[in-house]
Amino acid sequence: MRRRVVVTGIGMVNPMGHDVASTWAALQEGKSGVGYTTLFDASDFPTKISAEVKDWDITQAGESAEAWQKRGRHTRFAAGAAKQAFADSGVLDVIKDPTRLGVYLGSGEGNQDFKTFSRMMVAALENGEYDAAKFVARGVEILDPINELEQEPNMPAAHMAALFNAQGPNFNCLTACAASSQAVGEATEIIRCGDADVMLAGGAHSMIHPFGVTGFNLLTALSENNDDPTKASRPFDRLRDGFVLGEGAGMVILEELESAKARGAHIYGEVAGYGTTADAYRITDIPPDGHGGIGAMRMAIADAGRNTEDIDYVNAHGTSTTVNDKVESLACREVFGENAAKTPVSSTKSMMGHLIAAAGAxxxxxxxxxxxxxxxxxxxxxxxxxxxxxxxxxxxxARPAKVKYALNNSFGFGGQNVSLCLAQFDG
Incomplete structure (x- = not known):
């Protein structure tokens, strides 16, 4: 019999709040976390707005600012959210075998040291033409090896393992906007098959830097509604013109059901279904027929042993780009059929922006x-x-409504699609 997986701890740091309670309150009030970019001078960029995490640092998670100084901004967010989730769960107090505790994150690139890179480029171009040997020589002189190591996407997962003595399976996936949902789905499968009893799962990302904004601007993916930042992210609205880049971390503690029940843990819900597909289409485009998203949603619902009429709510990928919102709406109509019009679908990216790898969790x-x-x-x-x-x-x-089953969609650049079917736990 397949082992069931439940959520016993949650934590987050994002533009709407520094924890779950403050974030959820702000979302219910319809507040916006979008404003003008302050992490770098974006005044000459086509997009001058973002959804930044404000007034938070690693000391608020009880960690030393000095010890974490060289670790990526996203890694610090991960630690903050993970410590909340473990404190909420209480599972660390009962784990006897640390090899049964694992980590599966979806997190992106780390530190981006633009000043040092610029100094290397100046050396390489001092005679007017690019000299690779001078670039390397200058790099050997001035690069910080720890900073370079912290650029690796697996660093948040490695640091979380060390922080919580998680000696079990440890993975990171970087499947763009689908990453942390995929991490949750794959962590669920690890517990289902018996390779771990508890998994820290989720994601962390911060791309609010010159390379990140430039890249998305070149893809024409970002909103350029700079005059009214709080109105810029408008999923499914006819005047939408792109997403707003956000940052942060979301973490959950996944636990085998019988273990959670035995220790009297509070259970938020069950990860009942997981579906994942690839579009196998253009890297930056969604197929017009939405077949990848349709397949992921159908797989998640089937994996949960449910029917489409059981789904009470869909948290959409809903990025506020012209194509994504149109195709996701089409996909929902295809999946839910005659129930589509009465199945509520909302996008919280309208308020917190797009947290990229951290969005799904x-x-x-x-x-x-x-x-x-x-x-x-x-x-x-x-x-x-x-x-x-x-x-x-x-x-x-916000609207009052009974939600017993919810579907969470995450569709990433590259064509990766993940849907999670979450179920209210009824004992």
Missing amino acids: TEMIVCLMAMRDSVLPPTINYENPDPLCDLDYVPNE
């Missing part, structure tokens, strides 16, 4: 809160209906 926690409190978070800035997006997007205001 953060939005999964939002689904668990919707279940707990019987409240659907809204899609704010929905003001101009789009005939190609004709579902119930919970426009502008």
